Amino acid sequence: xxxxxxxxxxxxxxxxxxxxxxxxxxxxxxxxxxxxxxxxxxxxxxxxxxxxxxxxxxxxxxxxxxxxxxxxxxxxxxxxxxxxxxxxxxxxxxxxxxxxxxxxxxxxxxxxxxxxxxxxxxxxxxxxxxxxxxxxxxxxxxxxxxxxxxxxxxxxxxxxxxxxxxxxxxxxxxxxxxxxxxxxxxxxxxxxxxxxxxxxxxxxxxxxxxxxxxxxxxxxxxxxxxxxxxxxxxxxxxxxxxxxxxxxxxxxxxxxxxxxxxxxxxxxxxxxxxxxxxxxxxxxxxxxxxxxxxxxxxxxxxxxxxxxxxxxxxxxxxxxxxxxxxxxxxxxxxxxxxxxxxxxxxxxxxxxxxxxxxxxxxxxxxxxxxxxxxxxxxxxxxxxxxxxxxxxxxxxxxxxxxxxxxxxxxxxxxxxxxxxxxxxxxxxxxxxxxxxxxxxxxxxx
Amino acid sequence: xxxxxxxxxxxxxxxxxxxxxxxxxxxxxxxxxxxxxxxxxxxxxxxxxxxxxxxxxxxxxxxxxxxxxxxxxxxxxxxxxxxxxxxxxxxxxxxxxxxxxxxxxxxxxxxxxxxxxxxxxxxxxxxxxxxxxxxxxxxxxxxxxxxxxxxxxxxxxxxxxxxxxxxxxxxxxxxxxxxxxxxxxxxxxxxxxxxxxxxxxxxxxxxxxxxxxxxxxxxxx
Numbered sequence: 001x002x003x004x005x006x007x008x009x010x011x012x013x014x015x016x017x018x019x020x021x022x023x024x025x026x027x028x029x030x031x032x033x034x035x036x037x038x039x040x041x042x043x044x045x046x047x048x049x050x051x052x053x054x055x056x057x058x059x060x061x062x063x064x065x066x067x068x069x070x071x072x073x074x075x076x077x078x079x080x081x082x083x084x085x086x087x088x089x090x091x092x093x094x095x096x097x098x099x100x101x102x103x104x105x106x107x108x109x110x111x112x113x114x115x116x117x118x119x120x121x122x123x124x125x126x127x128x129x130x131x132x133x134x135x136x137x138x139x140x141x142x143x144x145x146x147x148x149x150x151x152x153x154x155x156x157x158x159x160x161x162x163x164x165x166x167x168x169x170x171x172x173x174x175x176x177x178x179x180x181x182x183x184x185x186x187x188x189x190x191x192x193x194x195x196x197x198x199x200x201x202x203x204x205x206x207x208x209x210x211x212x213x214x215x216x217x218x219x220x221x222x223x224x225x226x227x228x229x230x231x232x233x234x235x236x237x238x239x240x241x242x243x244x245x246x247x248x249x250x251x252x253x254x255x256x257x258x259x260x261x262x263x264x265x266x267x268x269x270x271x272x273x274x275x276x277x278x279x280x281x282x283x284x285x286x287x288x289x290x291x292x293x294x295x296x297x298x299x300x301x302x303x304x305x306x307x308x309x310x311x312x313x314x315x316x317x318x319x320x321x322x323x324x325x326x327x328x329x330x331x332x333x334x335x336x337x338x339x340x341x342x343x344x345x346x347x348x349x350x351x352x353x354x355x356x357x358x359x360x361x362x363x364x365x366x367x368x369x370x371x372x373x374x375x376x377x378x379x380x381x382x383x384x385x386x387x388x389x390x391x392x393x394x395x396x397x398x399x400x401x402x403x404x405x406x407x408x409x410x411x412x413x414x415x416x417x418x419x420x421x422x423x424x425x426x427x428x429x430x431x432x433x434x435x436x437x438x439x440x441x442x443x444x445x
Numbered sequence: 446x447x448x449x450x451x452x453x454x455x456x457x458x459x460x461x462x463x464x465x466x467x468x469x470x471x472x473x474x475x476x477x478x479x480x481x482x483x484x485x486x487x488x489x490x491x492x493x494x495x496x497x498x499x500x501x502x503x504x505x506x507x508x509x510x511x512x513x514x515x516x517x518x519x520x521x522x523x524x525x526x527x528x529x530x531x532x533x534x535x536x537x538x539x540x541x542x543x544x545x546x547x548x549x550x551x552x553x554x555x556x557x558x559x560x561x562x563x564x565x566x567x568x569x570x571x572x573x574x575x576x577x578x579x580x581x582x583x584x585x586x587x588x589x590x591x592x593x594x595x596x597x598x599x600x601x602x603x604x605x606x607x608x609x610x611x612x613x614x615x616x617x618x619x620x621x622x623x624x625x626x627x628x629x630x631x632x633x634x635x636x637x638x639x640x641x642x643x644x645x646x647x648x649x650x651x652x653x654x655x656x657x658x659x660x661x662x663x664x665x666x
Binding site: 140141 | 539
């Protein structure tokens with residue numbers, strides 16, 4: 001039976017069959033950090049029927065202290081067992097939606113924001129599928145178990161061993177995700193030592209976001225079991241490629257991929273062009289959600305296969321949007337600006353609403369760009385409506401503050417909390433005296 | 446192992462030399478040492494070498510131990526409970542769950558809480574510091590022997606479960622063939638057996654294929 005169709009009864013039966021002892025109820029805060037509330041198998045039936053209450057004030061960006069009791073409602077279709085705890089009772093997980101104590105949906109739940117965006121798509125007759133490519137680094141830890149930015153043990157017997165630790169860990173990650181019912185592929189990047197990539201096959205958009213959260217959790221857990229530290233930080237090392245989270249969208253009307261049109265130029269339908277137009281029109285504001293950390297903007301620089309402009313292209317990998325070669329049912333639009341520090345629910349909610357706005361407002365994208373975007377005269381870029389992506393988090397937040405479509409996609413609660421926290425993050429960084437400044441100025445002036 | 450070591454070893458064990466010669470003819474077992482304390486590691490390595498073991502490698506923290514053990518694949522790991530990073534118990538648990546190697550847990554003292562935790566993971570043996578040569582050899586040997594026994598049993602269980610599953614699937618496929626072709630049970634069995642031999646695939650795969658076709662006919666997804 002496909003897990004997508006699991007009901008509460010199926011979950012209970014399956015949990016008993018697999019001798020599950022604990023169930024982790026998972027949800028993310030506004031910043032995409034995975035939270036867990038563990039319950040025992042005895043409480044599963046009640047949890048599925050009535051939800052489980054927890055203290056929401058302990059979760060960043062959720063609620064004020066006086067309204068701290070929140071309710072978690074598990075989504076039975078997300079039931080899966082962690083395959084790496086085979087003995088003495090298995091551990092399962094269920095992804096949850098967050099509700100208010102009175103049973104109304106909580107406005108601060110990121111999963112709900114995505115469901116709203118998908119509802120908007122459904123009203124237009126569309127279903128969204130999303131494919132995901134995520135990059136990350138596997139680093140070694142120091143003697144205290146803290147992550148370092150080293151990708152190899154220095155001067156030890158590992159140099160003599162034929163075993164590639166990162167490769168072994170990655171193979172385990174793929175096996176685990178496979179057993180959990182996610183279809184994944186993995187590869188290694190030659191360009192940056194220690195960097196890896198995991199591809200999640202196209203799935204319905206909500207499932208894709210759940211999969212990203214699960215993938216990050218699995219990757220971190222398995223890395224730890226291999227004595228390694230997995231980091232999804234956007235740009236951990238100066239001078240090499242950063243880590244991106246490429247999201248590729250395909251829009252379906254029933255069985256038909258509406259992005260394809262065999263008679264149109266490049267076989268891309270009008271709808272596809274409008275969707276691209278929407279992503280590009282909201283591109284600068286979207287960055288505040290898809291590249292949410294101070295460090296994210298150190299990835300969005302020229303020379304490292306990361307996007308720098310609100311442009312689109314077919315082969316060129318430096319614009320924000322790329323159209324991979326597959327056509328027909330496999331036609332998709334790839335957004336290359338997000339990085340894996342983003343909250344996947346909010347990144348998808350905002351990008352999907354941006355694309356839908358393009359369709360509804362019939363926005364037309366600039367002509368696709370081929371060749372190096374830096375060889376094009378800045379005035380020419382401006383004439384064509386191609387803008388530079390924000391250079392820093394502060395600039396991106398200013399853009400988001402002006403974008404009513406994306407504010408609506410987030411909803412007033414999430415928007416306010418997100419903006420408040422991210423402004424603080426940006427200001428803290430801006431006021432801090434960094435090592436670079438001391439190295440550069442202390443002796444010179 | 447040189448003569449002096451052998452003599453010391455036999456003294457510490459009260460074993461006669463002919464017994465030991467059996468051991469010295471076996472390939473040296475490789476032992477991994479994980480302990481934060483450099484002095485403890487040195488002492489343990491000396492004991493191991495004297496007792497005729499090879500030291501595969503050493504680590505001073507949990508992540509380092511996991512990295513090295515995965516790379517070196519020793520015959521056994523001796524893990525101190527106070528290993529920085531994840532702690533020794535978690536390391537032992539991972540070694541067991543991922544079937545990397547048998548583990549011997551080392552502690553200065555064993556509290557009841559530790560015993561309870563250790564029971565959850567497959568701690569095969571435990572040594573209390575200071576470790577004597579007398580304790581070390583039998584503990585290591587029993588740990589390895591019990592681990593190998595557990596792995597063999599596990600494999601046997603897997604095979605039995607597989608056989609049981611095969612029988613269930615073949616039963617169902619047989620039932621379907623009997624009903625749809627109007628043949629006897631023995632005939633249905635022979636039919637599946639013959640197809641399996643002709644195609645060079647297992648009877649289970651043939652049975653599964655039959656049931657899959659049945660599903661299609663009944664319009665099941």
